[in-house]
Amino acid sequence: MALITISGYPSSGKTTRANQIFNFLQIKLQNPEYQGPNLKVVLLSDDSLDIPRAAYDDSKLEKAARGALFTAIQRLIARDTLLIVDSLNYIKGFRYQVYCAAREMKLRVCTVYVVATPDLCREWNSKRGDGHDYDPDTIDNLIMRYEEPSSMVRWDSPLLTVMWEDADIPGPQIWEAVTLGSIKPPNSGTLSAAKAPTDALHVLEQITASMVSAILAERSASQLETLVSLTLPGSIKLQLTLPSRHITLSELQRFKRQFITVHKKAITLGTTEKGAVDWEENNIAHKFATYLEDHLRA
Structure with a gap:
């Protein structure tokens, strides 16, 4: 959900x-006036993942900690969940990565920027008695490296700011963002390619071979008629327009091999047509018919 x-x-x-x-x-969700979908609220944090503050003392440990956090985010984001990610999230590249994961799931997003002065943060850190304090050098380093969120970039928007002296959060604005905010479509660059089924090459060979045989049989019986009707195994019926000339078996076989070669790449690497390849038998037959119409006419 968000x-x-x-x-x-x-x-x-x-x-x-x-x-x-x-x-x-x-x-808000337990309010009798709420009539929306059944949602749950989940709070994810470094503490819930047992990530110690010492992980930020070393770049390798910090990288592993961010990896663990992102993996948990991917596991928990869902259409029935309002997920709150409580971590530093101080690197804009990481916030963008999280934003893309949310877009893939078609979720609403919202960034809450908690503002406090560096001196206050150092003071509060030194007074912590819960064992979750940062090393003084580490907190200085993190403050120096902090990349502030901006409402001008899409991955931080909508951006809601909470100042250190504010007694409460901007609850109504957060609620509006997570329940009524716009849902951005997935970024095409992050979408995984649709893989072909394991028997795709066999089906491709079978359908195209059947069509070559059927075309030769129909052309032989129809005396060079241009509009040819074919009936293939599996109750597949289609029509295609052929040129009014003699068409040889070797010519059809050549175009069959070319058609299969073009689609082999999609089988081995995933679709080359951004999801447009449909490996259902009827669609393969119609695509081969279109391919033959275009190439036999040339």
């Missing part, structure tokens, strides 16, 4: 805001 990305400096109060959002959404 993905809410929390972003902000380390120790800026992101978890507090994430819990406020979680509670607000729960109350």
